[in-house]
Amino acid sequence: MVKRIRSKISxxxxxxxxxxxLDKQPLYGFxxxxxxxxxxxxxxxxxxxxxxxxxxxxxxxxxxKGRWEANRAGRDRxxxxxxxxGKKKLQPLRREWRSFxxxxxxxxxxxxx
Amino acid sequence: MVREKLAGVGLAPTQQQETVRELAAHLEDxxxxxxxxxxxxxxxxxxxxxxxxxxxxxxxxxxxxxQQEDDMNTRTKNLWFPGLVSGVATMGSLFILSRAGxxxxxxxxxxFGWLQLYIPWLLVLPMFGALGAYLSRRAExxxxxxxxxxxxxxxxxxxxxxxxxxxxxxxxxxxxSPTFPNRIAMVIFNWVVLPCVPLLLGALPFLGASQLRKPxxxxx
Numbered sequence: 001m002v003k004r005i006r007s008k009i010s011x012x013x014x015x016x017x018x019x020x021x022l023d024k025q026p027l028y029g030f031x032x033x034x035x036x037x038x039x040x041x042x043x044x045x046x047x048x049x050x051x052x053x054x055x056x057x058x059x060x061x062x063x064x065k066g067r068w069e070a071n072r073a074g075r076d077r078x079x080x081x082x083x084x085x086g087k088k089k090l091q092p093l094r095r096e097w098r099s100f101x102x103x104x105x106x107x108x109x110x111x112x113x
Numbered sequence: 114m115v116r117e118k119l120a121g122v123g124l125a126p127t128q129q130q131e132t133v134r135e136l137a138a139h140l141e142d143x144x145x146x147x148x149x150x151x152x153x154x155x156x157x158x159x160x161x162x163x164x165x166x167x168x169x170x171x172x173x174x175x176x177x178x179x180q181q182e183d184d185m186n187t188r189t190k191n192l193w194f195p196g197l198v199s200g201v202a203t204m205g206s207l208f209i210l211s212r213a214g215x216x217x218x219x220x221x222x223x224x225f226g227w228l229q230l231y232i233p234w235l236l237v238l239p240m241f242g243a244l245g246a247y248l249s250r251r252a253e254x255x256x257x258x259x260x261x262x263x264x265x266x267x268x269x270x271x272x273x274x275x276x277x278x279x280x281x282x283x284x285x286x287x288x289x290s291p292t293f294p295n296r297i298a299m300v301i302f303n304w305v306v307l308p309c310v311p312l313l314l315g316a317l318p319f320l321g322a323s324q325l326r327k328p329x330x331x332x333x
Contacts, residue, residue, distance in 0.1 A: 029135065030142040048139050048164035052132075053174035060178065066135075078135045 199245030239315030
């Protein structure tokens with residue numbers, strides 16, 4: 001049970017992280033992994049095995065869309081951008097996580113710790 | 114290497130190629146980043162490959178992520194949609210031709226009833242067979258799927274006729290009529306077998322092996 005909750009939390013946080021990043025600009029897989037690691041000070045880390053199934057899942061749901069484009073080095077990379085459905089999903093996701101942390105804070109004093 | 118590792122992932126060919134290409138590009142970026150940090154060739158390579166501990170598990174996850182809905186999407190794209198287009202065009206043309214005053218030529222065939230030749234309709238059917246097979250091929254339908262999409266109107270007609278004949282047999286009490294089986298055979302011949310021929314003729318050019326797009330860059 002605890003494992004399932006943990007897995008759901010980790011999955012949900014990964015979705016939020018990816019969607020939030022792509023809300024700012026289109027990025028390709030390697031960039032997404034790098035940016036998540038850098039922007040979270042190394043707290044969140046995606047490798048190829050964890051990132052791509054998640055990207056494909058989000059793409060299947062129609063929240064993001066991939067398109068081949070040349071990167072700065074002139075190499076073709078599959079850039080992902082947020083779709084209107086993804087943008088719509090991002091706000092409720094943010095709200096859910098905000099209330100989740102607020103609840104945790106009330107229960108465990110996370111931010112006061 | 115990535116292609117080899119993901120060989121059993123079971124995606125549609127172009128989808129598989131695209132996935133392999135994307136993952137190979139990721140490993141390439143990882144490798145180059147390692148080299149830029151001053152790692153040796155083999156260390157950078159090892160570091161890049163450590164991104165995936167279990168390729169079979171990754172293949173399973175990718176399959177699950179891409180395929181669950183895709184099974185239905187693929188079927189919709191390569192069978193139901195082309196079949197529906199071909200079916201609507203076939204029925205639409207029949208409706209338009211009959212409204213325009215074209216009548217079928219009929220020939221008596223004894224106890225079998227009437228052979229009906231709707232020549233203008235039969236002449237336009239190859240176009241719709243071709244359309245169904247073409248749309249299915251474009252959506253990467255296998256040969257059998259392309260054939261089914263092309264013959265979809267005839268298959269639907271067979272089902273409708275079977276239903277209508279069953280109802281007619283029960284409610285009109287025609288089951289005991291000695292000519293009933295012959296007449297059923299003739300109706301099926303007129304509305305299923307005959308249309309199948311031009312539909313199939315139109316589909317023939319699209320039933321050969323399809324050319325898959327080659328990846329634009331080499332995959333390591």
